[in-house]
Amino acid sequence: MEEDIPPHNVAELYQRSASLYEDMPAFATRRKEFEWIPVSFRELYSQGLALATGLIDLGVEARDHVGIFGDNRFEWILSDYAIQFCGAVSVPRGRDVTDEELIYIINHANIRVAFVETEALQAKIQNLRSQLKGLQEVILHDPDGTVLEGNRSFADVKALGGALRDRGDRTAEERINDIKSDDLFTLIYTSGTTGKPKGVMLTHANMVSQMQVIPIKLSCTDRVLSILPIWHIFERVFEVYTLYSGSCTYYTSVRTLGEDLRNVEPTFMGSAPRLWEGLHKRIMDGIKAAHPVRRALFHIAYFLGSQYQESLFYLRNNHLKMEPEPFWQRVPLWIANALRFILVIPWYGFFNATVLENIRLVTGGSLKATVSGGGALPLEIDRFFNYIGIPVLEGYGLTETSPVVAVRTEMDLVIGTIGPTVQDTEIRIVDLNTNEVLYPNPNLPHQGRGMRGEICIRGPQVMKGYYREPEMTDKAIRDGWFHTGDIGMMTFNNCMKILGRSKSTIVLSNGENLEPEPIELRLGQSPYIDHCMVVGQDQRHIGVLIVPNLESFREAGIQADSIDELMKDPTAHKIMGEDIRTQISSSTGFRGFELIREYRFVPDAFKVGDELTDLHKMKRHVVASKYEELIHELYSNGASSLK
Amino acid sequence: MDIETQLLYPSDQIILGIMIFIIMFGMGASLTLNDFRAIGRHSRGMLIGFLSQFGFMPLLALGLAIILDLSPSLAIALILIGCLPGGTTSNIFTYFSKGSVALSIAMTTASTVVAIIMMPLLLELYSAGFVQQIQSGMIADGSSQRDFVIPTGDIVGSLILVLVPVIMGMILRRRSPGWAKTVEDTAGFLAIIVILYLLVTVLFRHSALFLRTPVEIYAAATFIGLFGILFGYWVARAFRLPPIFQRAISLETGIQNTPVAFAIILLSFTDPILSQMLWLAILYSALIVAVSSGVTLYYRKIGKFDWEVYRNTLIHDRLFGEDYLTRYPEGFLPPRLADPSQGTIPRLLAEKSRA
Numbered sequence: 002m003e004e005d006i007p008p009h010n011v012a013e014l015y016q017r018s019a020s021l022y023e024d025m026p027a028f029a030t031r032r033k034e035f036e037w038i039p040v041s042f043r044e045l046y047s048q049g050l051a052l053a054t055g056l057i058d059l060g061v062e063a064r065d066h067v068g069i070f071g072d073n074r075f076e077w078i079l080s081d082y083a084i085q086f087c088g089a090v091s092v093p094r095g096r097d098v099t100d101e102e103l104i105y106i107i108n109h110a111n112i113r114v115a116f117v118e119t120e121a122l123q124a125k126i127q128n129l130r131s132q133l134k135g136l137q138e139v140i141l142h143d144p145d146g147t148v149l150e151g152n153r154s155f156a157d158v159k160a161l162g163g164a165l166r167d168r169g170d171r172t173a174e175e176r177i178n179d180i181k182s183d184d185l186f187t188l189i190y191t192s193g194t195t196g197k198p199k200g201v202m203l204t205h206a207n208m209v210s211q212m213q214v215i216p217i218k219l220s221c222t223d224r225v226l227s228i229l230p231i232w233h234i235f236e237r238v239f240e241v242y243t244l245y246s247g248s249c250t251y252y253t254s255v256r257t258l259g260e261d262l263r264n265v266e267p268t269f270m271g272s273a274p275r276l277w278e279g280l281h282k283r284i285m286d287g288i289k290a291a292h293p294v295r296r297a298l299f300h301i302a303y304f305l306g307s308q309y310q311e312s313l314f315y316l317r318n319n320h321l322k323m324e325p326e327p328f329w330q331r332v333p334l335w336i337a338n339a340l341r342f343i344l345v346i347p348w349y350g351f352f353n354a355t356v357l358e359n360i361r362l363v364t365g366g367s368l369k370a371t372v373s374g375g376g377a378l379p380l381e382i383d384r385f386f387n388y389i390g391i392p393v394l395e396g397y398g399l400t401e402t403s404p405v406v407a408v409r410t411e412m413d414l415v416i417g418t419i420g421p422t423v424q425d426t427e428i429r430i431v432d433l434n435t436n437e438v439l440y441p442n443p444n445l446p447h448q449g450r451g452m453r454g455e456i457c458i459r460g461p462q463v464m465k466g467y468y469r470e471p472e473m474t475d476k477a478i479r480d481g482w483f484h485t486g487d488i489g490m491m492t493f494n495n496c497m498k499i500l501g502r503s504k505s506t507i508v509l510s511n512g513e514n515l516e517p518e519p520i521e522l523r524l525g526q527s528p529y530i531d532h533c534m535v536v537g538q539d540q541r542h543i544g545v546l547i548v549p550n551l552e553s554f555r556e557a558g559i560q561a562d563s564i565d566e567l568m569k570d571p572t573a574h575k576i577m578g579e580d581i582r583t584q585i586s587s588s589t590g591f592r593g594f595e596l597i598r599e600y601r602f603v604p605d606a607f608k609v610g611d612e613l614t615d616l617h618k619m620k621r622h623v624v625a626s627k628y629e630e631l632i633h634e635l636y637s638n639g640a641s642s643l644k
Numbered sequence: 645m646d647i648e649t650q651l652l653y654p655s656d657q658i659i660l661g662i663m664i665f666i667i668m669f670g671m672g673a674s675l676t677l678n679d680f681r682a683i684g685r686h687s688r689g690m691l692i693g694f695l696s697q698f699g700f701m702p703l704l705a706l707g708l709a710i711i712l713d714l715s716p717s718l719a720i721a722l723i724l725i726g727c728l729p730g731g732t733t734s735n736i737f738t739y740f741s742k743g744s745v746a747l748s749i750a751m752t753t754a755s756t757v758v759a760i761i762m763m764p765l766l767l768e769l770y771s772a773g774f775v776q777q778i779q780s781g782m783i784a785d786g787s788s789q790r791d792f793v794i795p796t797g798d799i800v801g802s803l804i805l806v807l808v809p810v811i812m813g814m815i816l817r818r819r820s821p822g823w824a825k826t827v828e829d830t831a832g833f834l835a836i837i838v839i840l841y842l843l844v845t846v847l848f849r850h851s852a853l854f855l856r857t858p859v860e861i862y863a864a865a866t867f868i869g870l871f872g873i874l875f876g877y878w879v880a881r882a883f884r885l886p887p888i889f890q891r892a893i894s895l896e897t898g899i900q901n902t903p904v905a906f907a908i909i910l911l912s913f914t915d916p917i918l919s920q921m922l923w924l925a926i927l928y929s930a931l932i933v934a935v936s937s938g939v940t941l942y943y944r945k946i947g948k949f950d951w952e953v954y955r956n957t958l959i960h961d962r963l964f965g966e967d968y969l970t971r972y973p974e975g976f977l978p979p980r981l982a983d984p985s986q987g988t989i990p991r992l993l994a995e996k997s998r999a
Contacts, residue, residue, distance in 0.1 A: 024971040037963040222952040292826040354736055355832045
């Protein structure tokens with residue numbers, strides 16, 4: 002290979018990969034189970050240049066914002082190549098974008114040229130055309146779709162640019178040379194929190210800095226399976242990293258994931274908690290259905306795996322340390338764990354080889370590790386996969402931090418944490434009320450390790466700001482420190498632990514963000530509800546805790562003197578269920594993941610001074626901790642009570 | 645070293661017999677007719693493997709017996725171990741060494757069948773000198789009631805007997821793959837239990853035996869496996885086979901099917917020779933696991949890169965079609981792997997997954 006110069010921007014990174022990896026496959030698209038179409042780095046690069054030249058001909062200027070509305074497919078990454086080669090900025094959003102979001106994003110970002118993935122999206126934009134004044138060109142990704150009058154097909158734009166390049170057009174190369182590392186690489190609109198989405202400005206420098214922090218080194222012999230939505234920064238950074246490393250990305254889908262894992266045998270993948278929950282369920286179902294002898298063998302193997310890994314964690318100082326561990330305590334425990342390790346290893350060796358290896362085949366059998374992000378991994382799931390020998394490296398980050406701030410590495414694999422902060426990144430834990438820096442603080446014992454507060458970050462990955470929102474930017478980035486809104490602490494082995502959020506935003510396990518207040522406000526209009534709180538952080542769907550209004554139920558003919566009695570009345574549940582469905586539905590303006598799937602009555606009314614402030618504002622963390630068990634129970638039975 | 649009393653009581657021998665039956669049943673349950681067909685596909689590797697398994701190993705056993713000056717009955721036991729076919733243990737170690745499991749299975753299958761002829765033949769040939777020593781010893785102390793000969797008929801008989809559960813296992817596999825998998829896993833677990841059971845039994849009944857066993861015997865039990873592994877590796881390397889085949893042949897050569905040895909010893913010999921032979925076989929089966937584990941860790945390390953290249957090329961072949969040629973960037977593959985005769989260039993190696 003040629004001498005390696007680290008790229009300054011993403012366009013250069015794409016160029017570098019083409020010259021280093023040439024004919025190796027960069028992307029593969031599935032046609033049938035055993036029929037995939039590869040595209041080489043060289044092809045990707047030359048097609049990218051052709052498309053870029055086509056875009057320039059359509060009038061795309063350097064630093065223009067170009068929309069990509071759609072999900073993972075080869076045309077997506079090719080569009081991004083082209084946009085980078087124009088020196089322009091990609092503004093991505095998934096296939097499930099709503100009308101309001103489309104109008105807001107296209108107008109706010111001043112998008113003149115946009116790619117759309119499907120005919121349906123094309124039609125959606127066509128209907129909104131009168132509200133999208135600036136939008137001039139729409140290019141359809143789907144090669145089988147019909148292009149509407151006035152729009153363009155992907156192939157045509159590529160052919161147009163290809164013809165120009167054949168005649169010696171080299172504008173794209175000039176554009177690439179002109180890119181500054183402070184220029185925007187992408188503008189990502191995060192899901193609407195309080196009303197309008199925020200455009201996160203990420204620069205080339207942000208993205209390039211991330212290439213150094215991914216904890217697994219990849220090469221030409223690696224295969225990466227892609228399942229998470231590409232327009233989320235988390236999946237995107239892995240795709241850019243895969244391109245940077247010369248590995249091949251294989252696009253899969255939820256429907257075909259099982260067989261694709263087997264056939265592609267990925268060595269690495271970006272993943273979300275949901276994926277691991279799904280795989281865990283699949284493994285456990287298989288074991289339940291297995292012959293009792295094999296089930297017993299599995300349980301022995303799992304037990305030995307847990308003993309082996311736990312002693313290894315302790316010996317390597319990788320156990321969760323939320324409190325300081327004095328020397329006199331560590332020495333005997335270290336010896337005990339060393340003994341346990343020696344005792345377990347021969348048995349573990351056998352069971353690892355015969356039983357656990359077969360379980361690991363569910364992910365193809367070649368997985369070196371995987372980074373999980375986009376939500377907290379439930380502890381049982383986290384343990385399960387690490388015990389059976391699939392290292393799950395949980396990471397942490399936000400769109401605003403491009404995204405990786407901290408991630409576990411093979412050396413620092415501490416279950417229950419998100420690992421140490423990545424290189425060149427500084428972290429602070431700040432007291433929410435006093436704004437005092439708790440960590441690192443030389444005046445506090447242990448520099449402030451173990452103290453809870455808001456996580457603040459300074460480093461090369463922190464965004465340039467929110468697009469056209471200087472006030473919001475100033476609120477988020479103060480004195481160079483980005484305030485995440487997440488509560489965390491630094492453990493005693495220098496790993497970060499996330500403890501919750503200071504904002505009320507709920508992040509579901511599939512990565513969707515939602516604000517509970519609008520839902521609670523709407524539910525509050527119901528005569529049957531006195532108070533309610535929406536829950537669902539890191540869960541698949543949201544649920545709600547309800548303080549019912551007994552009076553209204555009585556008027557509806559249900560004689561219940563206490564909430565306890567009400568709970569047992571099936572008619573009451575019928576009324577409640579129907580009422581929730583009328584209040585929160587797509588026709589009242591709520592999105593699919595905002596619909597309520599579960600609810601529970603809370604046994605006692607909220608009281609001022611306890612769950613409520615003097616101003617009758619609900620204290621979320623109080624409710625959450627008081628009814629922890631109820632919330633847990635709400636999510637523990639798989640079936641939904643509201644269909 | 646003398647073993648005054650019986651090493652195993654008849655009751656232990658029955659338990660051992662049942663365990664051998666189950667282990668061989670499990671081995672059969674892991675085999676399909678395709679494994680026999682695969683033998684033809686790997687003719688070169690098979691031939692080299694055969695050479696080291698039946699050519700080198702008995703010679704190595706004879707050499708070690710002479711150099712370490714073993715007693716005649718132990719020498720015969722060592723030669724017996726040297727002549728054994730391969731077992732499922734070698735397949736598991738090959739898998740974890742990132743070697744060719746298909747070749748390992750094909751070699752195990754072929755050697756198990758061939759052993760019916762080769763084992764008695766080789767045993768007869770190499771142990772002739774020791775048989776005479778035993779005879780003259782017996783005549784000298786007057787204990788001889790009859791001539792000591794290698795019980796060739798009994799050995800062939802035990803080998804055929806051992807094949808019965810293997811064939812039964814194969815039938816099970818054909819009828820119900822689910823059950824076959826259960827039997828395979830259970831048998832794998834039992835194989836470890838057997839070794840431990842034997843070691844612990846000896847430890848409790850004849851605890852002094854461990855100390856009284858001279859170091860030559862430990863050396864013989866260790867080196868027969870270790871040298872076999874080393875020889876298999878170097879001979880496959882000398883014949884320029886691809887690295888995944890080198891590792892498979894290496895482990896297949898050194899790791900023998902000890903349950904077969906137990907069966908032959910129990911069914912064909914009588915005490916006091918039986919106990920002495922059994923003791924060496926027990927020591928070998930325990931020590932080979934340790935030796936192979938060490939070798940496997942080493943092979944995983946040195947084989948990491950070539951395995952990843954092989955695997956990646958194989959998957960390209962599987963997903964992009966047979967006509968797809970993976971062109972690694974210039975300089976990415978070390979000369980050893982870039983050399984087509986080393987077989988990492990896809991077509992030569994397109995070892996299809998065992999269907």
